[in-house]
Amino acid sequence: MRGGGGIAGEPCRLPPRSRRLLVCVPTYNEAENIGPFIDTVFENIPPEAHILVIDDNSHDGTARIVEKSAEKYSQRLHLLNRPGKQGLASAYLAAFDWGLAKGYDVFLEMDADFSHNPAYIPAMLRESQTHDAVIGSRNIQGGGVEGWTFLRNAVSKGGSLYSRAVLGCPIQDLTGGFNMWTKAALGKIGLGNIISKGYSFQVEMKYRAFIAGCPIKEIPIIFPDRKRGVSKMSGNILFEALINIWKIKFIAGSSTAFTQFVKFSLTGGLGAITNLAIFFLCADRAGLPEIPVSVCCFLVAASQNYIINHKWSFKRSTENEALSPQRWLQFIAASLLGLAVNIAVMTFVLKNFAPPYKFVAQACGIAAGMIINFTLSKLFVWRKKNELVQNV
Numbered sequence: 001m002r003g004g005g006g007i008a009g010e011p012c013r014l015p016p017r018s019r020r021l022l023v024c025v026p027t028y029n030e031a032e033n034i035g036p037f038i039d040t041v042f043e044n045i046p047p048e049a050h051i052l053v054i055d056d057n058s059h060d061g062t063a064r065i066v067e068k069s070a071e072k073y074s075q076r077l078h079l080l081n082r083p084g085k086q087g088l089a090s091a092y093l094a095a096f097d098w099g100l101a102k103g104y105d106v107f108l109e110m111d112a113d114f115s116h117n118p119a120y121i122p123a124m125l126r127e128s129q130t131h132d133a134v135i136g137s138r139n140i141q142g143g144g145v146e147g148w149t150f151l152r153n154a155v156s157k158g159g160s161l162y163s164r165a166v167l168g169c170p171i172q173d174l175t176g177g178f179n180m181w182t183k184a185a186l187g188k189i190g191l192g193n194i195i196s197k198g199y200s201f202q203v204e205m206k207y208r209a210f211i212a213g214c215p216i217k218e219i220p221i222i223f224p225d226r227k228r229g230v231s232k233m234s235g236n237i238l239f240e241a242l243i244n245i246w247k248i249k250f251i252a253g254s255s256t257a258f259t260q261f262v263k264f265s266l267t268g269g270l271g272a273i274t275n276l277a278i279f280f281l282c283a284d285r286a287g288l289p290e291i292p293v294s295v296c297c298f299l300v301a302a303s304q305n306y307i308i309n310h311k312w313s314f315k316r317s318t319e320n321e322a323l324s325p326q327r328w329l330q331f332i333a334a335s336l337l338g339l340a341v342n343i344a345v346m347t348f349v350l351k352n353f354a355p356p357y358k359f360v361a362q363a364c365g366i367a368a369g370m371i372i373n374f375t376l377s378k379l380f381v382w383r384k385k386n387e388l389v390q391n392v
């Protein structure tokens, strides 16, 4: 959707009543929080919703407290007991796998330390009816943090700004961990592709959702510091996350560009067939003059490419916009430039390398022209419109 804090894409259309929520709570030494936390969450979720605690063998007895609570909330509280500390990313991935196998439709990520207020859950659930991802955001109007030192605030804000700048992603709170995902979102993200092990997991999930074209909504949350227990965040973890942002950009971002390039090339191939077919019919069969026929062939094939690229190769960047004469003109200009590069490279190779077959020179020209055309199309014609993101 365009207005009201969304990031464009197709909304999910599951009927609200048939959806089952799984609240996923990773814990490592949260004995002081987990009991009352579970009670508060159950007060704020619908009767058919469940909680899954993923505990990494906490030595403070967290798991035992969960088992005790499970007597009270029979069948609605689940515990995934893992043998040792394996990190936040692997805890959430294990929770998603478990929940998907059991048929849950909506997944909520939450810390066990009351920094994520369960009172926001109903609003998040409502938004998840029309958005694949709902992000509890500290960095938009109405959101914020409480009880943080100046340094921690600066580190968090700086981390978010840094991630946004490196990734070119418009989500305001990339690092926060209070997020709701529909099953459709997890499918589009492709959980098997996640490379993060620690805290950059949250950034990677959001970035992948963004480039997959998921409709995303940020809702403002107030984030108080934990009152009990200690944070598992450390300088090392933070440093690792800062480095990982580049890995995420390279791996997730380039796989998208690669897919787009393959689609763009196939579209170009189809365009060449159309071009040749029209040329054959008009010049060979009907005997029309070659040069005007060739110009017409170019225009028809380029227009066909424009439509297919708009609907298919660059679908994720178009935000479901209609075809437009302005974009068509831009694409024709990019194609003409591509053609000019094609001819220049072909001539250069012919003159300087004299290949045994002339078509080798033309193949080099086509490759160079296509790279130019693709780059211009990606950067200018179908530039992703970050300004579409509006926050509440």
Ligand SMILES: Nc1nc2c(ncn2[C@@H]2O[C@H](COP(=O)(O)OP(=O)(O)O)[C@@H](O)[C@H]2O)c(=O)[nH]1
Residues within 6 Å of the ligand: 025, 026, 027, 028, 029, 030, 054, 055, 056, 085, 086, 087, 088, 091, 110, 111, 112, 113, 115, 230, 231, 232, 233
């Ligand atoms: N299962 C599991 N949970 C973890 C691990 N590291 C942190 N957690 C939990 O993940 C949540 C977020 O960690 P927290 O220390 O609150 O990080 P902070 O909010 O950035 O200070 C808390 O519920 C932690 O208990 C881990 O390695 N495994």
Ligand SMILES: [Mg+2]
Residues within 6 Å of the ligand: 111, 112, 113, 115, 226
């Ligand atoms: Mg926390």
